[in-house]
Amino acid sequence: MMDVFFIERDPYAPLRHCYPVSKILYEGKSEYQEIMVIESPHFGRVLILDGVAQCDEKFEFIYHEFISHIPLYAHPNPENVLIIGGGDGGALREVLKHKEVKRAVLVDIDKQVIEVSKSFFPTMSVAFEDPRAIVVNEDGYKYVQDYEQEFDVIIVDSTDPVGFAHVLTTEEFFRYVFRALKEDGVYVGQTESIHYHPDIVRRVQKSLKKVFPIVDLYTAVIPGYAGYWWSFSIASKKHPVRNPSREVSVQTKLYSADMHRHAFLPESFYQKLISGE
Ligand code: SAM
Numbered sequence: 669m670m671d672v673f674f675i676e677r678d679p680y681a682p683l684r685h686c687y688p689v690s691k692i693l694y695e696g697k698s699e700y701q702e703i704m705v706i707e708s709p710h711f712g713r714v715l716i717l718d719g720v721a722q723c724d725e726k727f728e729f730i731y732h733e734f735i736s737h738i739p740l741y742a743h744p745n746p747e748n749v750l751i752i753g754g755g756d757g758g759a760l761r762e763v764l765k766h767k768e769v770k771r772a773v774l775v776d777i778d779k780q781v782i783e784v785s786k787s788f789f790p791t792m793s794v795a796f797e798d799p800r801a802i803v804v805n806e807d808g809y810k811y812v813q814d815y816e817q818e819f820d821v822i823i824v825d826s827t828d829p830v831g832f833a834h835v836l837t838t839e840e841f842f843r844y845v846f847r848a849l850k851e852d853g854v855y856v857g858q859t860e861s862i863h864y865h866p867d868i869v870r871r872v873q874k875s876l877k878k879v880f881p882i883v884d885l886y887t888a889v890i891p892g893y894a895g896y897w898w899s900f901s902i903a904s905k906k907h908p909v910r911n912p913s914r915e916v917s918v919q920t921k922l923y924s925a926d927m928h929r930h931a932f933l934p935e936s937f938y939q940k941l942i943s944g945e
Pocket of ligand 1: 723731752753754755756776781806807808809825826827828832836858
């Protein structure tokens with residue numbers, strides 16, 4: 669039998685990342701992007717948007733635990749959370765594990781991603797049924813502009829910063845995020861591989877520093893993403909972010925208070941990375 673691969677073309681780096689394919693489960697095109705679901709040995713089902721892998725059944729928990737629990741535990745009482753993107757539902761599932769959360773609004777521009785996730789990724793999309801979840805299909809860049817002092821935590825779980833997702837990494841957007849956060853709010857966004865996309869990491873960090881008093885970077889190893897060593901940029905209006913501010917009580921596979929602390933890079937390494945030395 670012939671080996672079949674899905675080859676991801678990185679929009680930024682001269683890089684190809686391969687997933688062996690045992691079956692194509694879904695292929696479609698929404699108003700915004702091409703959507704595909706494959707079955708892959710080692711990864712299980714993989715969601716692919718415009719030719720870029722978004723999450724896989726086997727390792728999605730690492731990405732979703734780290735993008736959610738670090739900002740939510742940095743905040744002492746996250747009652748009101750906004751997720752921009754995240755149409756697969758993985759971040760929503762993790763956010764709603766916090767009993768403090770009274771309302772989680774998920775704003776994904778593409779309704780069809782949510783429908784595909786509900787059909788093919790039941791363990792990831794499970795939280796869409798939670799009564800605290802509110803789903804809005806709109807551009808997150810526009811949505812956030814309508815709010816002032818509204819959210820405790822804003823999570824940007826979007827596709828790579830190209831096309832309609834690019835605006836979510838601009839200084840202008842971060843000013844709207846700052847305004848939409850309460851006086852002690854926390855922001856986080858995924859900022860790609862620190863190995864292959866250091867320019868994106870530096871650009872986002874530079875813009876965040878113009879807007880927020882506290883800016884930092886943490887990382888996690890994610891087997892399904894090109895470069896494996898993935899980064900998250902975090903910014904806070906008031907609370908320090910390198911330690912959980914409450915006792916860690918949610919059920920996770922990997923995240924813990926120790927993992928929270930170790931996810932942050934040592935200060936000297938961080939400074940060198942963002943200065944480009
Ligand atoms: N974990 C993923 C990754 O980085 O590979 C991200 C997963 S999630 C499926 C990304 C979602 O962001 C997509 O469903 C896409 O529709 C949404 N998205 C991209 N740009 C957006 C925007 N401007 N407003 C709202 N949602 C957006």
